[in-house]
Amino acid sequence: MASLRGPVPDSTGSKPPHGVLEISWWRRVADHLATGFAVVTVVLVLAPLVAIFGYLVYKGIGSINLAFLTQIPKPPGELGGGMANAIAGSVLILAIASLLGVPVGIGAGIYLAEYGRNRFGDSIRFVSDVLNGVPSIVIGIVAYTIVVLRQKHFSALAGGVALAIMMVPTITRTTEEMLLLVPNVLREAAYGLGVPRWRTTLSIVLRTATSGIITGVMLAFARVAGETAPLLFTAFGNQYWNWRVDQPTAALPLQIFTYAISPYDDWHRQAWAGALVLIVLIVTAVAAVRFAVRRGTLGGVA
């Protein structure tokens, strides 16, 4: 009963005070049933989470070894080999995606927060919400038609473009939200000192909101880091090392997918190892930035 947020029915708990009609038994039962149902749903929802993480760690830890992290894949059916080229490929593709997507996303966010309090701003807000909901595989198709068809072959660039398109709407909306949290007093103070508008936006407003914006960028990054669907026919995958932007490139999620649906036990083992590496990369990237931002090492003022 103490868990109720509002006032509790009365101070003696579930017993009604004197002179008030008793709560009938079926209303009591319904109340208890509802509570029980809610508790059961929580357990049912948490169960798969625990199962996924537990199984991932259990299978993954046993499967990671030095070869996995340093070697490229062996031919089908042969034991051993690793996903080093896929990890490197993911880094390459994500770097391209961030280079393309982050500046545009932040810029659009600044526009919405500082200049976009009008109908045009609303339409951009709506469009970025819509983009957020577009299935990733559809974005893959578009990256295919605008990059792959033009280049005539799959490439890391195409994968990067697809992921960049997915990053932009998330970053735009978080940046806007964060900039709107910056008190207007700061802007007015800057104008009062004769600081021009662009300088105010970049050096005062953006700087104040740095930590929030970085968190938003990391969220977008974590979201696209595990994306597989848009890479299937853009980056395509590669059995060998590749550092060239215009060549097919392996990526960690792609490799996990290929290995998971393969018939080889050793590849299944490596899929689990890859999944663990992927989730660890995502979680540490996000956690590290959050930590750095909180400690102020990245210059966030907030």
Add this chain to the structure above:
Amino acid sequence: MANQALPRPRLTGPQPIVGREVRNRLNPLVKSSDGVVADRVFGWAILACALVVLGILALIVWQLVARSQLSWQAFGWKFFGGQDWDPVNDHYGALPFVYGTLVSSLLSLVIAVPLAVGVAVFTTEMCPKWLRGPLSFTTELLAAIPSVIYGLWAIFVLVPILRNFVQPFLATTLGWTGLFEGPPFGIGMLAAGVILAIMIIPIISSIAREVLSVVPQHQREAALALGATRWEMIRLAVLRNARAGIVGGIILGLGRALGETMAVTMVIGNRPEIAKSLFAPGYTMASVLANEFSEAAGDLYLSALIEIGLALFLVTIIVNALARFLVWSVTRGQPARTRA
């Protein structure tokens, strides 16, 4: 004049800045070169970024429409009514994929909605305060797992469980409905529905939680004061007020389920057939793209696949717009959550 006779007023407030040191500190911000031109350039650059967002959507629509023309001219509306998917003879009908997408998504909603709403009600109305933070954090964590990892887990853990325990049980108890018959492969429509449900629960429950928490506190107080039990209070005062927003969250989850690719592709069985039984393998619009797009040799084949992509795009846009409108109508005025 009398005024001139007065002594000079003493300044007591903030002093004007004259010192060299202070001016130096301001220097990086105020320079004589700053001015209208720089402001205008910055404004245009920022506007360009915003226009890129519009441009991306326009590009998506234009590419999808232009590249699917070939298929549209060949089949017209019959494309979505045809059951044959035959790349060898260049004849395409997308009905099995549309069917698979709809059935797997609806199945996932049937499983996910009661659970997600239950969790949201528990976190906002019943949960002890110390548990509230960790609980919402853990449900958010479910949303951060990449879909390929869900698929991996589903192949090696969920599918065996379904095959060995759940499907035999369903077949004996509910087999008469015709929905649960045939050999229990594990892989199939049911597995796809379950894994989708696990993936959309965090979306629905986080929106529902947000919506429930904006229901005014005095609504709850009023219901309790009238003698309602806690459940009656939740049902009459909380859920009823938040109805539209919860429906919005559900539709948002539907949007995610419709477009979800990897996990579904890994467990649905990938066979373009329409079967009544949920045990049978199926195929969705997103998974056919994932499986066949990079191997599509002919122009018409590619065009047919892109037309499926266009249909998927249009459906998810409509669904998402509807959802946002409903959520907006409840949490109006508050900024949209980015994770939504």
